[in-house]
Amino acid sequence: MENVETFFSKIQSGNLEAVKAFIEDQPELIHTTDARGFTPLILASYFDKNDLAKALIDKKAPVDARDAMGNTALIGVAFKDNQEVAKYLLNHGADINxxxxxxxxxxxxxxxxxxxxxxxxxxxxxxxxxxxxxxxxxxxxxxxxxxxxxxxxxxx
Structure with a gap:
């Protein structure tokens, strides 16, 4: 559990190298959620960590995974007006609707x-x-x- 909390802390702070190292050592973390139901990709997107969001997508993070409210990363970046990540999500199969x-x-x-x-x-x-x-x-x-x-x- 501590590893999961540390992993999500590294995402929130935007520590790209630490997140990559976590995923390398524990690939299953890409499919975990935090206490609020955020996936790694949703959290990175929410905090405008564009390079981190792209790296998670490249590591096969599920682009249409949902948080506790059913929001996907694309829904989140639409609210944040982050076209850079929105385009990357769509180019990797996110459902626009x-x-x-x-x-x-x-x-x-x-x-x-x-x-x-x-x-x-x-x-x-x-x-x-x-x-x-x-x-x-x-x-x-x-x-x-x-x-x-x-x-x-x-x-x-």
Missing amino acids: EKNNHGVTPLIFASMYDKANMVKFLLDKGADKTLRDHEGKTALQHAESEGFEGVISYLL
């Missing part, structure tokens, strides 16, 4: 938080703007309810 426990896709999440550049990026990569969350709302409806004009312009 994957939904979390609330039915929220990366596009809906980006729309909810006024991430216009991410919305455009996801649409350009083929995100389905007709999908609805568990409230029955599309990305456009979320953006309209908040008055996010930049997001709305891309979704129309």
Whole structure:
């Protein structure tokens, strides 16, 4: 257990070499979760550790693994507006329309938080703007309810 906690601590701090060494010694760590249900890839993505996220993907971290809320790394980077990691995830097979426990896709999440550049990026990569969350709302409806004009312009 201590190894797992140390491993996740190294991810959070962005210690790329230490994380690589952990995975080399214990490859199964790539499939573990921390106390909050974060996978190594989700945690690296959440903390904008781009090089670390890419290294984890290269080591075959499951790109569509979910945290306790059902969020994937792509959903997380959509919220963070991190197109660099989003592109890498998509190039390695991440599902652009994957939904979390609330039915929220990366596009809906980006729309909810006024991430216009991410919305455009996801649409350009083929995100389905007709999908609805568990409230029955599309990305456009979320953006309209908040008055996010930049997001709305891309979704129309």
